[in-house]
Structure formats: C-alpha cells, structure tokens
Amino acid sequence: MAIIELENVSxxxxxxxxxxxxxxxxxxxxxxxxxxxxVGIVGYSGAGKSTLLRVVNALxxxxxxxxxxxxxxxxxxxxRDLNEVRRNIGMIFQQFNLFTxxxxxxxxxxxxxxxxxxxxxxxxxxxxxxxxxxLFDKALAYPEQLSGGQKQRVGIARALAAGPSIxxxxxxxxxxxxxxTVEVLNLLKRVNTELGVTVLVITHExxxxxxxxxxxxxxxxxxxxxxxxxxxxxxxxRHAATQRFVRTIVDDVPQEHELEQLRRRHPGRLITVxxxxxxxxxxxxxxxxxxxxxxxxxxxxxxxxxxxxxxxxLTLELRGETAAVDAVVTRLGELVPVRDLGTGEGAAR
Ligand SMILES: Nc1ncnc2c1ncn2[C@@H]1O[C@H](COP(=O)(O)OP(=O)(O)OP(=O)(O)O)[C@@H](O)[C@H]1O
Numbered sequence: 001m002a003i004i005e006l007e008n009v010s011x012x013x014x015x016x017x018x019x020x021x022x023x024x025x026x027x028x029x030x031x032x033x034x035x036x037x038x039v040g041i042v043g044y045s046g047a048g049k050s051t052l053l054r055v056v057n058a059l060x061x062x063x064x065x066x067x068x069x070x071x072x073x074x075x076x077x078x079x080r081d082l083n084e085v086r087r088n089i090g091m092i093f094q095q096f097n098l099f100t101x102x103x104x105x106x107x108x109x110x111x112x113x114x115x116x117x118x119x120x121x122x123x124x125x126x127x128x129x130x131x132x133x134x135l136f137d138k139a140l141a142y143p144e145q146l147s148g149g150q151k152q153r154v155g156i157a158r159a160l161a162a163g164p165s166i167x168x169x170x171x172x173x174x175x176x177x178x179x180x181t182v183e184v185l186n187l188l189k190r191v192n193t194e195l196g197v198t199v200l201v202i203t204h205e206x207x208x209x210x211x212x213x214x215x216x217x218x219x220x221x222x223x224x225x226x227x228x229x230x231x232x233x234x235x236x237x238r239h240a241a242t243q244r245f246v247r248t249i250v251d252d253v254p255q256e257h258e259l260e261q262l263r264r265r266h267p268g269r270l271i272t273v274x275x276x277x278x279x280x281x282x283x284x285x286x287x288x289x290x291x292x293x294x295x296x297x298x299x300x301x302x303x304x305x306x307x308x309x310x311x312x313x314l315t316l317e318l319r320g321e322t323a324a325v326d327a328v329v330t331r332l333g334e335l336v337p338v339r340d341l342g343t344g345e346g347a348a349r
Contacts, residue, residue, distance in 0.1 A: 002068075003166060003198050004033040004056055009065035010222075011051050025051040027222035028065070035165070038192050038199040040213030040230075042206065042245055048222040049202040053168050056200065057089040058082050070165065087115065090159030090197075094171035096151040098143040104130070104154050105139040111161040129157040133187060149180035156187060160195070167191060169201040173208055185211045206249045210234060210306060218242045234304065235276050235311035251301045252313050253339055258300065263344045266299055268319035270341040271329055275303070276311045284335055292328045294320035315341070 011026040026048045033039050043049050054060040055067055058074050067075050074085050098107050108129055112122045130136045133153040143151055152172060159167055169188065173181040189212050191197045203209060209216050209230065217227040218241055226239040234250060237243045246252070253272045254262055262270060275282055289296050296316050303312035318325050332338050 001035055002032045003035040003070055004031070004200070005066075005068040006031045006052075006055070007066040007068075009052070009055060009062045009067060011048075011055060011060055012063045024222050026055065026062075029219075029222075029224055030065075031217060031224065031227075033198060033200065035198055036192070036196055037214050038189070038201065038212050039215045039217060040209030041200065041202045041217045041219060042204060042209055043202075043219035043241075044204060047219040049219055050170055052219070053170055053200060053202050056166070056168060057086050057091060087111075087162045088164050089166045089168060090156075090162070090164040091168040091170065092152065092155045092159050092172045094174045096143070096148075096155045096175075098151055098154055098158075100143050103140050103142055104135060104146070107143070107154055108157045108161055111158060115162060125161060126157075129160060132160075132190075133157045147180070148176050149183050152176065152180075152184050153187060156184075156191065160191065160197070164197065166198045166200070169199065171203055172201070174203065174205065178207075181208070182211065188212060206245050210249065214307070218245065229307075231277075231306045231309045231311070234306045235309075250304055250313075253341065254300050254315060259341060262299055262315070262317075266297070266317040267344055268295075268317040269325045269329070269343050270299065270315055270317055271332070272301065272313050272315045272339040272341060273332060274311070274313045274337040274339075277309050281336055285332055288331055288335070289316075289318065289328055292320070292324050292331075294318050294324060294328060 007030055009026060009029045010024065013023040013025055015022050029052060041049050041052065051060050055062055056069060058077070062075055066073060069085055070088060072085060074082065077085065099110065102110065105126055108126045109122045112125055130139055133156055135150060135153055138146065138150065146154065173184050176184060185208065188199055192199050201208065201213065213230050215227065216230050216233040218225050218239060220241045226242045233242060234246055237246045273285055296318050298314055299317050300315035301313045303310050318328065329338060329340055
C-alpha cells in the first residue's frame with residue numbers, strides 16, 4: 001500500500017525580485033512510495049530534490065497537484081491541522097540541526113516535551129533510542145563534543161522520538177567521510193528493517209542509493225526523468241542523466257582518454273561485454289572466445305553487486321585472425337550486449 005502518494009505535484013516559487021521569473025522547482029511529479037520501502041531520489045544541485053522532499057511534510061506547499069500521506073490528503077490542510085501529520089514524519093539534515101545548548105538527551109527528548117509526554121515517558125523513550133543508535137554513554141554530552149557520525153545518530157534518534165512511520169533524509173550523509181557514511185546508512189537500514197519505517201533519501205551521491213535504496217528516482221530540472229529498482233537503474237540506466245550518475249561509481253565503457261591508454265598497451269580488438277545477473281552467460285561468452293582459438297585478456301571494468309544481484313561491464317582484448325575475431329564478436333552479440341571499441345587502427349565503434 002502506498003504510504004506517500006504524490007499526484008502531478010508542482011511547486012513554483014515567486015520571483016525573487018520584481019524583474020525576476022518564477023522558479024519552477026518541482027514540475028508535475030507523480031510518485032508513489034510503498035510502506036516499508038527505502039526510496040532514493042538523486043539529482044544534481046537545483047534539480048528540485050529538497051523541495052520535493054519538503055512537500056511530503058508540507059514544509060513546502062504544492063502549488064498544483066495532490067499530496068496524500070498515510071491516507072490523509074495534506075494538500076490543503078491548514079497549518080494547525082498539519083501537526084499530527086508531521087508527528088508521523090521524522091526528518092534529518094545534512095548539517096544535523098541539533099540544539100547546541102541541549103545535551104544529546106535533551107535533543108532527543110525535545111519532540112517528546114513538545115508532545116507533552118511525562119518525564120518518565122521521556123526517560124524511557126530516550127533510553128530506548130540511545131540504545132538503538134548506540135550512544136547510551138553519550139547522553140550527557142553536548143553536540144560540539146561529538147563526531148559528525150555521532151551527531152547524525154542523535155539526529156536520527158530525535159527524528160524517531162515520536163515514533164514516525166516515515167523518515168525523510170535530506171543529504172544526511174553529505175557532510176560525513178566515507179566510513180562514517182556507511183555507518184549512518186547501516187543505521188538507516190536498521191530503522192527501515194527493525195522499526196518498519198519508510199525512508200526517503202535525497203542525495204547527489206550514487207554510493208548512498210547503491211548502499212540502501214530499494215528504488216531510485218532520478219530528477220532533473222524539477223521533474224522525474226527515470227525511476228526503477230536499484231538493480232535496474234545501476235545495471236541498465238536509460239536516461240542520459242541517470243547514465244552520468246551511474247558512471248560516477250560504475251565503470252562502463254572506458255572513456256576516450258582511458259581508451260587511448262588501453263590501446264597503447266593492447267593492440268588487439270577491444271570489446272565491452274555487459275552482463276546482468278547471469279553466470280551462465282558469462283561462461284558461455286568465455287567458452288565462445290576460447291573455442292574460436294582466440295586469446296583474450298580482461299583489460300578494464302568489473303562486476304558490481306546491487307541488492308544481491310550482480311551485473312557489470314568487462315572490456316576484453318581479443319587477439320587472433322581478424323576473420324575469427326569478427327565472427328566471435330558477432331556471435332557474442334547474440335548472447336550479451338557488446339560494444340565494439342575496435343583496434344588502434346580504428347575499426348567500427
Ligand atoms: N524558497 C525558495 N524560493 C525561491 N526559489 C527556491 C526556494 N527554494 C528552492 N528554490 C529554487 O528551486 C530550485 C530547486 O531547489 P532544490 O533545493 O529543491 O534543489 P535540490 O535538487 O535539492 O538542490 P540542492 O541539493 O542544491 O539543494 C532551485 O532553482 C532553487 O534555487
């Protein structure tokens with residue numbers, strides 16, 4: 001069942017000055033998020049990710065379209081009626097946004113105080129959350145005494161205090177180093193699997209969505225240009241923007257300068273073969289090459305794993321009689337996607 005339903009949502013900001021143009025930050029976006037999913041929204045700066053995320057808890061109001069959260073149409077709800085909806089939605093930020101004058105305990109207790117919980121209830125809930133995020137011994141520390149990763153864990157505990165069913169993460173790991181990023185992402189995964197919270201993550205880092213997202217949505221200029229399972233997006237990106245994003249962490253075909261270097265060292269025919277999820281095809285590919293009496297070497301690329309499924313692009317150098325190489329390239333093309341990069345003398349592409 002969909003827990004978040006965006007139907008043809010647009011957000012337009014008024015011009016910044018008298019001569020300016022209105023900003024169409026989000027344009028006609030429809031997105032349905034199932035309860036229990038982790039959805040990653042990726043896009044370059046200015047693509048409209050933050051605005052879209054903020055529409056979900058009505059920090060930004062849709063100018064057009066409909067926003068339904070947990071069965072409630074929040075599109076036209078008045079500000080005072082939104083409190084209940086917002087209690088069901090936690091949010092974490094790139095800069096953590098902790099209260100510097102409050103201890104870790106005080107930060108996590110804050111939403112409970114606002115909700116009018118008794119001191120005893122607050123103590124129990126905060127202790128539970130401190131244990132969950134692994135910061136029980138830091139209860140009395142102040143934010144400035146914590147590392148970035150610890151601060152974000154406090155942010156997560158605070159966002160979870162009221163027991164929300166949705167967590168919105170706005171570039172939550174962008175200020176962290178790679179190792180700490182993995183720790184925080186693992187915690188977000190536990191929030192999802194152990195507490196059943198639906199997680200919406202926006203990021204410009206593909207590593208983040210590769211690590212945790214079940215489904216990926218790619219935004220450009222306010223609109224969604226592609227969406228699909230993490231495996232589909234990484235193994236066969238269709239839109240140019242998606243391809244650029246995927247290429248930031250997955251070696252596809254070698255780029256022009258890499259190809260030049262490869263050609264210097266490998267005078268034979270270079271081809272890139274793509275695999276998806278299928279060890280049988282891999283062995284077929286190599287069997288065909290060997291059977292044709294060709295020599296080959298793996299010169300570029302590798303295999304990747306997304307959600308336990310593998311895919312990859314391997315660039316091979318084939319050496320042997322030209323006619324035999326041609327025949328094998330044709331035969332391989334019947335088994336897998338093949339890109340013919342030619343030889344140094346400039347064969348077909
Ligand atoms: N309150 C606002 N008033 C006017 N324009 C805004 C406002 N908030 C965002 N915008 C504009 O809307 C567009 C989308 O911004 P948004 O922050 O949603 O993008 P983003 O993909 O999250 O990028 P970033 O990662 O840089 O925040 C940008 O052109 C931005 O300048």
